[in-house]
Amino acid sequence: MAVFCCFCGRSLAEKEAGAVVLKDGQTVCKDCADQTRILYPFRYTKVLTESEDFTHVGKFSYHEKLIAGRRIDPLCDMTAEQFREAMAKSQEAAKAQAARYAGAEAVIETDHVRRFFPNIGSAENPKYGKRRFFGVYGRVVHGQLIPGVEVTVSHRDREYSAKIEELQTWDGSSAGGTPVGKAIAGTQVILIFRQDMSFVYPGDMLLVR
Ligand SMILES: [Zn+2]
Numbered sequence: 001m002a003v004f005c006c007f008c009g010r011s012l013a014e015k016e017a018g019a020v021v022l023k024d025g026q027t028v029c030k031d032c033a034d035q036t037r038i039l040y041p042f043r044y045t046k047v048l049t050e051s052e053d054f055t056h057v058g059k060f061s062y063h064e065k066l067i068a069g070r071r072i073d074p075l076c077d078m079t080a081e082q083f084r085e086a087m088a089k090s091q092e093a094a095k096a097q098a099a100r101y102a103g104a105e106a107v108i109e110t111d112h113v114r115r116f117f118p119n120i121g122s123a124e125n126p127k128y129g130k131r132r133f134f135g136v137y138g139r140v141v142h143g144q145l146i147p148g149v150e151v152t153v154s155h156r157d158r159e160y161s162a163k164i165e166e167l168q169t170w171d172g173s174s175a176g177g178t179p180v181g182k183a184i185a186g187t188q189v190i191l192i193f194r195q196d197m198s199f200v201y202p203g204d205m206l207l208v209r
Helices: 030-035 080-100
Strands: 043-050 062-072 106-116 133-145 150-154 159-163 166-169 188-193 205-208
Touching: 030 080, 080 133, 133 205
Parallel strands: none
Antiparallel strands: 043 062, 106 133, 106 205, 133 188, 150 159, 150 205, 166 188
């Protein structure tokens, strides 16, 4: 049976990647779903196990042991009618962000920065090189991001810039990500740099011009 996107009418392949089945059983294609991620992003949660060999200090003390990362898609709770409203609101939000960040191709809000030391030895005999990589974790809040572009951030003293070596999507549950060629507003990302990124602080807005 042929399935069509209930918003744009495009015919969808069976089990098309990224297509979302709504609450009322209708389907939206990935292109349409992506346009609403600016307001309705995926949410990710760690599923933690209850502590056994650990002194409870509070009601919610759990082991940092990950059973599975779970992805929650808010679109799945919408009907086709609600999706149409969500799309209208998202298009308004995208316009507002474009006005707010006039001239910027993309804007990323920083969560935190990690430093990586690549293993230049073997698995049995690890040796960590001096050449460091930096991962900037955050979320695209405006526009469309691709690898290879320069991000800039201004602090009181000066403006800093750096080139994104690799772009990854990040599910928030671990330190690793998945390399991608593009990330849209609403996506959680890891930006990989070959240079020192210790000038980036949580909450910083990185601009791509
Ligand atoms: Zn569509």
